[in-house]
Amino acid sequence: MRRIAFILMMLLAVPVAAVEPEEMLADPVLEARAQALDHELRCVKCQSESIASSNSDWARDARVLVRELLTEGMSDEEVVDFFVARYGDFVKxxxxxxxxxxxxxxxxxxxxxxxxxxxxxxxxxxxxxxxxQAGALSEDEEARLRRILEE
Incomplete structure (x- = not known):
């Protein structure tokens, strides 16, 4: 039973692509560029995931914005610069x-x-x-020891 529970937990832990079908562009070249950018940009809400794998509302909005900027004719560098200007280098x-x-x-x-x-x-x-030497005593220590033993 534990083995089955472990397998289920591992399957649930596998990251799932968060891009929704309605977010995808019709042009496969633009969509490929958008997906590459999605992996380069960090979700500022999750902070440890790219916007490609995050399910947060902010990441969804960022994915949509990436696709809008690309359809407007911006280059990949301009899109990244757009996000960096608003969120700093942390967004990379x-x-x-x-x-x-x-x-x-x-x-x-x-x-x-x-x-x-x-x-x-x-x-x-x-x-x-x-x-x-572990057992070696100084002359003063030896004299003191003799006095103690003589008493």
Whole structure:
């Protein structure tokens, strides 16, 4: 029974294309461009899905708007710029790697290099250190121990 429930849950978790048939354009070339743009633009309501896979009202309106802009003769770049002008770079599923975004793109690999360098330095310093004898006492400690044992 658990296996059947698991299979049903997995089938329900598969993303479904959210484009409704009435949203589709009659021109297959324009529709292909629109679908490609749908995968490039993020749903600002869902924030983790493209407008192609989101079922929110905002995503539906955005898909319709993409198709309207394409039928008006806008290029793909102009459509993306239209959305970026209203919602910022966040609306792109893959933001550009320039300007302030370059810091975000570079920070992950940079932190990995820094952590690797620190780990290397730590381990190398640890290997060079002379091991201390576990049972060795200093002269003061030995004298104090003798006094305690004599009492």
């Amino acid at each position: 599923m893959r933001p550009d790697a320039d300007g302030a975004n370059l810091i975000l793109w570079a920070s992950g690999p940079l932190m990995l290099l820094i952590a690797g360098g620190l780990a290397f330095a730590f381990l190398r310093g640890r290997a060079r250190a002379t091991p201390q």
